[in-house]
Amino acid sequence: MTVHWCGAGLSAIPGLRRLIKDGYDVVVWNRTPEKAIEAVGDITNSIRVFDKDSLQDCLKENDIIVSMLPADWHVPLALVALSKKAHFVSSSYIAPEMRILDSKFKKANLVCINEVGLDPGIDHLMAHKLVTDYRQSKHYHIENELSFLSYCGGIPKFENDFKYKFSWSPLGVLKALKSPSKSLRNFKEFNVDRPWDAISSYQAPLEKAETFEVYPNRDSLPFMEDYKFDPTWIVKDFVRGTLRLNGWSLAWQDIFKELERLTGKAGDNRLKEMSDQFWSENAYEKDEPDRVVLCVSLKAEMKNSIEWHKTFVMDAWGNGESSAMSRLVSQPVSLAVEAVLHKKLEAGVQAAPSNMAIVDDWLSKIDNLAQYLKVIQHN
Numbered sequence: 001m002t003v004h005w006c007g008a009g010l011s012a013i014p015g016l017r018r019l020i021k022d023g024y025d026v027v028v029w030n031r032t033p034e035k036a037i038e039a040v041g042d043i044t045n046s047i048r049v050f051d052k053d054s055l056q057d058c059l060k061e062n063d064i065i066v067s068m069l070p071a072d073w074h075v076p077l078a079l080v081a082l083s084k085k086a087h088f089v090s091s092s093y094i095a096p097e098m099r100i101l102d103s104k105f106k107k108a109n110l111v112c113i114n115e116v117g118l119d120p121g122i123d124h125l126m127a128h129k130l131v132t133d134y135r136q137s138k139h140y141h142i143e144n145e146l147s148f149l150s151y152c153g154g155i156p157k158f159e160n161d162f163k164y165k166f167s168w169s170p171l172g173v174l175k176a177l178k179s180p181s182k183s184l185r186n187f188k189e190f191n192v193d194r195p196w197d198a199i200s201s202y203q204a205p206l207e208k209a210e211t212f213e214v215y216p217n218r219d220s221l222p223f224m225e226d227y228k229f230d231p232t233w234i235v236k237d238f239v240r241g242t243l244r245l246n247g248w249s250l251a252w253q254d255i256f257k258e259l260e261r262l263t264g265k266a267g268d269n270r271l272k273e274m275s276d277q278f279w280s281e282n283a284y285e286k287d288e289p290d291r292v293v294l295c296v297s298l299k300a301e302m303k304n305s306i307e308w309h310k311t312f313v314m315d316a317w318g319n320g321e322s323s324a325m326s327r328l329v330s331q332p333v334s335l336a337v338e339a340v341l342h343k344k345l346e347a348g349v350q351a352a353p354s355n356m357a358i359v360d361d362w363l364s365k366i367d368n369l370a371q372y373l374k375v376i377q378h379n
Helices: 010-021 033-040 052-058 071-083 102-107 122-136 171-177 222-226 253-261 264-282 324-341 356-369
Strands: 003-006 026-030 047-049 064-067 087-090 111-113 145-156 181-185 188-192 200-204 210-216 234-244 290-302 305-317 348-350 372-377
Touching (some): 010 324, 052 071, 122 290, 171 253, 181 210, 188 210, 234 290, 305 324, 324 356
Parallel strands (some): 003 064, 087 111
Antiparallel strands (some): 210 234
16 A cells, blocks of 8 residues: 655645655655655655646555645545545545545545544544543533533744744635634524634633633534534533634734725735735744644533533644644644554544544654643543
Protein backbone atom coordinates (compact mmCIF):
# COMPACT_ATOMS: atom_id res chain seq x y z
CA MET A 1 0.00 0.00 0.00
CA THR A 2 1.43 3.36 -1.06
CA VAL A 3 0.55 6.66 0.61
CA HIS A 4 0.14 9.44 -1.95
CA TRP A 5 0.54 12.60 0.12
CA CYS A 6 -0.72 15.60 -1.87
CA GLY A 7 0.43 18.99 -0.64
CA ALA A 8 3.67 19.84 1.13
CA GLY A 9 2.69 23.21 2.56
CA LEU A 10 3.71 24.40 6.01
CA SER A 11 0.84 22.65 7.82
CA ALA A 12 1.68 19.28 6.25
CA ILE A 13 5.34 18.76 7.05
CA PRO A 14 5.68 17.17 10.54
CA GLY A 15 3.14 14.41 9.87
CA LEU A 16 4.56 13.77 6.42
CA ARG A 17 8.10 13.51 7.76
CA ARG A 18 6.94 11.14 10.48
CA LEU A 19 5.41 8.69 7.99
CA ILE A 20 8.51 8.75 5.78
CA LYS A 21 10.89 8.31 8.74
CA ASP A 22 8.79 5.42 10.07
CA GLY A 23 9.41 3.56 6.83
CA TYR A 24 6.05 3.78 5.10
CA ASP A 25 5.92 3.85 1.31
CA VAL A 26 5.12 7.53 0.68
CA VAL A 27 5.02 9.46 -2.57
CA VAL A 28 4.94 13.24 -2.13
CA TRP A 29 2.96 15.24 -4.69
CA ASN A 30 3.31 19.01 -4.77
CA ARG A 31 2.64 21.69 -7.37
CA THR A 32 6.12 23.10 -6.84
CA PRO A 33 8.50 20.16 -6.28
CA GLU A 34 11.22 22.55 -5.12
CA LYS A 35 9.20 23.31 -1.97
CA ALA A 36 8.66 19.61 -1.31
CA ILE A 37 12.37 18.94 -1.78
CA GLU A 38 13.16 21.71 0.70
CA ALA A 39 10.70 20.19 3.21
CA VAL A 40 11.45 16.45 2.92
CA GLY A 41 14.20 16.07 0.32
CA ASP A 42 16.68 15.10 3.02
CA ILE A 43 14.73 11.90 3.79
CA THR A 44 13.09 10.96 0.45
CA ASN A 45 13.51 11.40 -3.28
CA SER A 46 10.00 10.15 -4.03
CA ILE A 47 8.67 13.59 -4.96
CA ARG A 48 6.51 14.36 -8.00
CA VAL A 49 4.77 17.33 -9.57
CA PHE A 50 1.13 17.26 -8.54
CA ASP A 51 -1.25 16.55 -11.39
CA LYS A 52 -4.56 14.77 -10.90
CA ASP A 53 -4.24 12.63 -14.02
CA SER A 54 -0.69 11.58 -13.18
CA LEU A 55 -1.78 10.70 -9.66
CA GLN A 56 -4.68 8.64 -10.98
CA ASP A 57 -2.34 6.74 -13.33
CA CYS A 58 -0.07 5.82 -10.41
CA LEU A 59 -2.79 4.71 -7.98
CA LYS A 60 -3.18 1.04 -7.15
CA GLU A 61 -5.94 -0.76 -5.28
CA ASN A 62 -5.88 -0.05 -1.51
CA ASP A 63 -3.41 2.84 -1.85
CA ILE A 64 -4.19 5.98 0.15
CA ILE A 65 -4.61 9.54 -1.12
CA VAL A 66 -3.92 12.20 1.52
CA SER A 67 -5.19 15.63 0.51
CA MET A 68 -3.47 18.53 2.25
CA LEU A 69 -4.46 20.75 -0.65
CA PRO A 70 -7.10 23.53 -0.58
CA ALA A 71 -10.59 22.30 0.31
CA ASP A 72 -11.94 22.42 -3.26
CA TRP A 73 -9.54 19.59 -4.17
CA HIS A 74 -10.84 17.08 -1.60
CA VAL A 75 -13.94 15.80 -3.40
CA PRO A 76 -12.22 15.52 -6.83
CA LEU A 77 -9.41 13.52 -5.22
CA ALA A 78 -11.89 11.36 -3.29
CA LEU A 79 -13.52 10.54 -6.63
CA VAL A 80 -10.10 9.62 -8.03
CA ALA A 81 -9.62 7.33 -5.03
CA LEU A 82 -12.97 5.66 -5.66
CA SER A 83 -12.17 5.15 -9.34
CA LYS A 84 -9.03 3.19 -8.45
CA LYS A 85 -10.38 1.48 -5.28
CA ALA A 86 -8.12 3.52 -3.01
CA HIS A 87 -8.69 5.12 0.40
CA PHE A 88 -8.84 8.85 1.15
CA VAL A 89 -7.69 11.03 4.08
CA SER A 90 -8.04 14.78 4.70
CA SER A 91 -7.98 17.12 7.70
CA SER A 92 -10.88 19.27 6.46
CA TYR A 93 -14.57 19.42 7.31
CA ILE A 94 -16.80 16.95 5.47
CA ALA A 95 -18.51 18.88 2.68
CA PRO A 96 -22.05 17.83 1.62
CA GLU A 97 -20.57 16.68 -1.72
CA MET A 98 -18.19 14.41 0.21
CA ARG A 99 -20.88 13.03 2.51
CA ILE A 100 -23.00 11.77 -0.39
CA LEU A 101 -20.09 9.52 -1.42
CA ASP A 102 -20.52 7.48 1.77
CA SER A 103 -22.49 4.65 0.19
CA LYS A 104 -19.97 4.34 -2.65
CA PHE A 105 -17.02 4.10 -0.26
CA LYS A 106 -18.88 1.54 1.86
CA LYS A 107 -19.85 -0.54 -1.16
CA ALA A 108 -16.19 -0.59 -2.26
CA ASN A 109 -15.06 -1.33 1.34
CA LEU A 110 -12.90 1.79 1.34
CA VAL A 111 -12.18 4.35 4.06
CA CYS A 112 -12.74 8.07 3.50
CA ILE A 113 -11.72 9.76 6.74
CA ASN A 114 -11.78 13.53 7.20
CA GLU A 115 -11.69 16.01 10.09
CA VAL A 116 -8.48 14.53 11.51
CA GLY A 117 -6.42 17.69 11.95
CA LEU A 118 -6.52 20.15 14.85
CA ASP A 119 -9.93 21.78 14.59
CA PRO A 120 -11.64 19.73 13.30
CA GLY A 121 -9.78 16.69 14.60
CA ILE A 122 -8.19 16.81 18.02
CA ASP A 123 -11.24 18.69 19.32
CA HIS A 124 -13.44 15.78 18.16
CA LEU A 125 -11.31 13.27 20.06
CA MET A 126 -11.56 15.34 23.23
CA ALA A 127 -15.33 15.71 22.82
CA HIS A 128 -15.80 11.94 22.38
CA LYS A 129 -13.70 11.32 25.48
CA LEU A 130 -15.67 13.80 27.59
CA VAL A 131 -19.06 12.44 26.53
CA THR A 132 -17.94 8.87 27.25
CA ASP A 133 -16.55 9.86 30.66
CA TYR A 134 -19.78 11.66 31.54
CA ARG A 135 -21.95 8.71 30.49
CA GLN A 136 -19.88 6.42 32.72
CA SER A 137 -19.79 8.77 35.73
CA LYS A 138 -21.94 8.37 38.83
CA HIS A 139 -23.31 11.85 38.16
CA TYR A 140 -24.91 10.89 34.86
CA HIS A 141 -28.63 11.70 35.03
CA ILE A 142 -31.22 12.18 32.34
CA GLU A 143 -32.44 15.41 34.00
CA ASN A 144 -29.03 17.09 34.02
CA GLU A 145 -28.68 20.25 31.96
CA LEU A 146 -25.60 20.04 29.73
CA SER A 147 -23.28 22.76 28.49
CA PHE A 148 -20.65 21.97 25.88
CA LEU A 149 -18.06 24.34 24.49
CA SER A 150 -15.09 23.91 22.20
CA TYR A 151 -12.86 26.89 21.40
CA CYS A 152 -9.70 26.72 19.32
CA GLY A 153 -7.39 29.35 17.89
CA GLY A 154 -4.01 29.82 16.29
CA ILE A 155 -2.55 33.00 17.77
CA PRO A 156 0.85 34.71 17.92
CA LYS A 157 3.12 33.51 20.73
CA PHE A 158 4.21 37.14 21.10
CA GLU A 159 1.42 39.68 20.66
CA ASN A 160 1.50 42.20 17.83
CA ASP A 161 -0.71 45.25 17.28
CA PHE A 162 -2.82 43.29 14.78
CA LYS A 163 -3.45 40.65 17.50
CA TYR A 164 -3.01 37.92 14.89
CA LYS A 165 -0.58 36.40 12.40
CA PHE A 166 -1.15 34.16 9.39
CA SER A 167 0.45 30.77 8.89
CA TRP A 168 -1.22 30.36 5.47
CA SER A 169 -3.27 32.44 3.03
CA PRO A 170 -5.51 34.94 4.89
CA LEU A 171 -8.24 34.44 2.29
CA GLY A 172 -9.74 31.51 4.19
CA VAL A 173 -9.86 33.53 7.42
CA LEU A 174 -11.57 36.44 5.67
CA LYS A 175 -14.15 34.19 3.98
CA ALA A 176 -14.91 32.49 7.30
CA LEU A 177 -15.62 35.89 8.84
CA LYS A 178 -18.34 36.41 6.23
CA SER A 179 -20.08 33.16 7.20
CA PRO A 180 -23.07 32.81 9.54
CA SER A 181 -23.06 30.50 12.54
CA LYS A 182 -25.54 28.40 14.54
CA SER A 183 -25.15 27.31 18.13
CA LEU A 184 -27.20 26.82 21.29
CA ARG A 185 -27.26 29.49 23.97
CA ASN A 186 -29.42 29.20 27.08
CA PHE A 187 -31.57 26.41 25.56
CA LYS A 188 -32.31 28.39 22.38
CA GLU A 189 -30.83 28.32 18.89
CA PHE A 190 -28.44 31.23 18.54
CA ASN A 191 -28.04 32.36 14.93
CA VAL A 192 -25.48 35.00 13.98
CA ASP A 193 -24.83 36.43 10.51
CA ARG A 194 -21.35 37.69 11.31
CA PRO A 195 -18.93 36.46 14.01
CA TRP A 196 -18.16 39.93 15.34
CA ASP A 197 -21.80 40.22 16.45
CA ALA A 198 -21.28 37.35 18.90
CA ILE A 199 -17.87 37.97 20.48
CA SER A 200 -17.70 37.12 24.17
CA SER A 201 -14.99 36.64 26.78
CA TYR A 202 -13.70 33.23 27.86
CA GLN A 203 -11.26 32.43 30.65
CA ALA A 204 -9.20 29.43 29.63
CA PRO A 205 -8.03 27.25 32.54
CA LEU A 206 -4.44 27.16 31.32
CA GLU A 207 -1.44 26.64 33.60
CA LYS A 208 -1.89 30.33 34.27
CA ALA A 209 -5.52 31.36 33.66
CA GLU A 210 -5.86 33.59 30.60
CA THR A 211 -8.79 35.42 29.03
CA PHE A 212 -9.51 35.35 25.31
CA GLU A 213 -12.12 36.64 22.88
CA VAL A 214 -14.27 33.85 21.42
CA TYR A 215 -17.09 33.52 18.92
CA PRO A 216 -19.15 30.67 17.43
CA ASN A 217 -18.34 29.48 13.92
CA ARG A 218 -20.12 27.40 11.28
CA ASP A 219 -23.09 25.28 12.36
CA SER A 220 -22.42 23.66 15.73
CA LEU A 221 -25.75 21.83 15.97
CA PRO A 222 -25.02 18.70 13.86
CA PHE A 223 -22.09 17.92 16.15
CA MET A 224 -24.44 17.02 18.98
CA GLU A 225 -25.32 13.88 17.04
CA ASP A 226 -21.70 13.36 15.96
CA TYR A 227 -20.59 13.48 19.60
CA LYS A 228 -23.24 10.91 20.55
CA PHE A 229 -25.43 13.26 22.58
CA ASP A 230 -28.60 11.40 23.46
CA PRO A 231 -31.62 13.07 21.79
CA THR A 232 -33.38 13.08 25.19
CA TRP A 233 -30.62 15.05 26.91
CA ILE A 234 -31.40 18.60 28.04
CA VAL A 235 -28.83 20.79 26.33
CA LYS A 236 -28.45 24.33 27.62
CA ASP A 237 -25.42 25.46 25.63
CA PHE A 238 -23.57 23.91 22.71
CA VAL A 239 -20.96 25.82 20.76
CA ARG A 240 -17.90 25.13 18.65
CA GLY A 241 -16.03 28.33 18.11
CA THR A 242 -12.86 30.29 17.44
CA LEU A 243 -10.49 31.78 20.02
CA ARG A 244 -8.58 35.02 19.55
CA LEU A 245 -6.32 37.27 21.63
CA ASN A 246 -7.94 39.94 23.76
CA GLY A 247 -8.10 43.14 21.74
CA TRP A 248 -8.52 41.30 18.44
CA SER A 249 -12.01 42.67 17.78
CA LEU A 250 -10.81 46.24 18.36
CA ALA A 251 -7.76 45.77 16.12
CA TRP A 252 -9.94 44.34 13.37
CA GLN A 253 -12.97 46.63 13.63
CA ASP A 254 -12.26 48.47 10.36
CA ILE A 255 -11.83 45.11 8.60
CA PHE A 256 -15.23 43.97 9.88
CA LYS A 257 -16.86 47.14 8.56
CA GLU A 258 -15.36 46.63 5.12
CA LEU A 259 -16.27 42.93 5.00
CA GLU A 260 -19.91 43.81 5.62
CA ARG A 261 -19.94 45.91 2.44
CA LEU A 262 -18.27 43.42 0.11
CA THR A 263 -20.51 41.64 -2.40
CA GLY A 264 -20.29 40.01 -5.81
CA LYS A 265 -17.24 39.80 -8.05
CA ALA A 266 -15.92 43.17 -6.94
CA GLY A 267 -16.15 41.96 -3.36
CA ASP A 268 -14.24 38.79 -4.21
CA ASN A 269 -11.53 40.84 -5.88
CA ARG A 270 -11.24 43.09 -2.84
CA LEU A 271 -11.00 40.02 -0.56
CA LYS A 272 -8.06 38.82 -2.63
CA GLU A 273 -6.39 42.25 -2.34
CA MET A 274 -6.90 42.25 1.43
CA SER A 275 -5.55 38.73 1.66
CA ASP A 276 -2.39 39.64 -0.26
CA GLN A 277 -1.86 42.72 1.91
CA PHE A 278 -2.32 40.82 5.19
CA TRP A 279 -0.01 38.05 4.01
CA SER A 280 2.76 40.57 3.29
CA GLU A 281 2.24 42.50 6.54
CA ASN A 282 1.24 39.86 9.09
CA ALA A 283 2.65 36.47 8.11
CA TYR A 284 4.90 34.59 10.49
CA GLU A 285 8.60 35.16 9.95
CA LYS A 286 10.84 32.12 9.49
CA ASP A 287 11.16 30.30 12.84
CA GLU A 288 8.89 32.83 14.59
CA PRO A 289 6.93 30.88 17.23
CA ASP A 290 3.17 30.60 16.83
CA ARG A 291 0.76 29.39 19.50
CA VAL A 292 -2.34 27.20 19.55
CA VAL A 293 -4.88 27.15 22.40
CA LEU A 294 -7.68 24.56 22.47
CA CYS A 295 -10.29 24.15 25.21
CA VAL A 296 -13.06 21.54 25.11
CA SER A 297 -15.45 21.36 28.06
CA LEU A 298 -18.58 19.48 29.14
CA LYS A 299 -20.60 20.48 32.21
CA ALA A 300 -23.68 18.84 33.75
CA GLU A 301 -25.91 20.84 36.12
CA MET A 302 -28.97 19.96 38.18
CA LYS A 303 -31.04 22.77 39.70
CA ASN A 304 -28.16 25.25 39.26
CA SER A 305 -25.76 22.92 41.03
CA ILE A 306 -22.76 21.64 39.06
CA GLU A 307 -22.85 17.84 39.19
CA TRP A 308 -20.00 17.07 36.79
CA HIS A 309 -17.58 19.28 34.88
CA LYS A 310 -14.47 18.34 32.95
CA THR A 311 -12.29 20.32 30.50
CA PHE A 312 -9.49 19.42 28.11
CA VAL A 313 -7.09 22.33 27.81
CA MET A 314 -4.13 22.47 25.44
CA ASP A 315 -1.48 25.13 24.95
CA ALA A 316 1.21 24.59 22.32
CA TRP A 317 3.75 26.82 20.65
CA GLY A 318 6.25 26.65 17.87
CA ASN A 319 9.86 25.68 18.35
CA GLY A 320 12.92 25.44 16.15
CA GLU A 321 11.69 22.20 14.55
CA SER A 322 8.08 23.08 13.65
CA SER A 323 5.20 25.42 14.26
CA ALA A 324 2.48 24.43 16.71
CA MET A 325 -0.11 24.63 13.95
CA SER A 326 1.80 22.32 11.60
CA ARG A 327 2.37 19.71 14.32
CA LEU A 328 -1.22 19.71 15.52
CA VAL A 329 -2.74 19.58 12.02
CA SER A 330 -0.46 17.09 10.29
CA GLN A 331 0.46 14.61 13.02
CA PRO A 332 -3.17 13.50 13.58
CA VAL A 333 -3.44 13.12 9.79
CA SER A 334 -0.48 10.75 9.93
CA LEU A 335 -2.20 8.79 12.71
CA ALA A 336 -5.29 8.46 10.49
CA VAL A 337 -3.12 7.19 7.63
CA GLU A 338 -1.67 4.55 9.95
CA ALA A 339 -5.14 3.56 11.11
CA VAL A 340 -6.17 2.99 7.47
CA LEU A 341 -3.00 1.05 6.73
CA HIS A 342 -3.57 -1.21 9.73
CA LYS A 343 -7.27 -1.68 8.91
CA LYS A 344 -8.50 -0.13 12.17
CA LEU A 345 -11.27 1.95 10.57
CA GLU A 346 -14.60 0.94 9.05
CA ALA A 347 -15.43 1.71 5.43
CA GLY A 348 -17.29 4.87 4.50
CA VAL A 349 -17.10 8.66 4.81
CA GLN A 350 -16.35 9.58 8.42
CA ALA A 351 -14.81 12.12 10.76
CA ALA A 352 -12.24 11.59 13.53
CA PRO A 353 -12.91 8.24 15.24
CA SER A 354 -15.10 7.84 18.32
CA ASN A 355 -13.84 4.34 19.15
CA MET A 356 -12.40 4.80 22.64
CA ALA A 357 -9.38 2.53 22.07
CA ILE A 358 -8.35 4.69 19.09
CA VAL A 359 -9.27 7.95 20.85
CA ASP A 360 -7.14 7.08 23.90
CA ASP A 361 -4.24 5.99 21.71
CA TRP A 362 -4.31 9.14 19.58
CA LEU A 363 -4.69 11.46 22.59
CA SER A 364 -1.68 9.83 24.26
CA LYS A 365 0.40 10.55 21.15
CA ILE A 366 -0.96 14.08 20.78
CA ASP A 367 0.12 14.71 24.37
CA ASN A 368 3.70 14.82 23.10
CA LEU A 369 2.89 17.56 20.57
CA ALA A 370 1.87 20.28 23.05
CA GLN A 371 3.84 21.93 25.82
CA TYR A 372 0.74 21.86 28.04
CA LEU A 373 -2.14 19.40 27.84
CA LYS A 374 -4.33 18.63 30.82
CA VAL A 375 -7.74 17.25 31.68
CA ILE A 376 -9.26 19.29 34.50
CA GLN A 377 -11.97 17.85 36.74
CA HIS A 378 -13.60 21.02 38.07
CA ASN A 379 -15.66 19.49 40.87
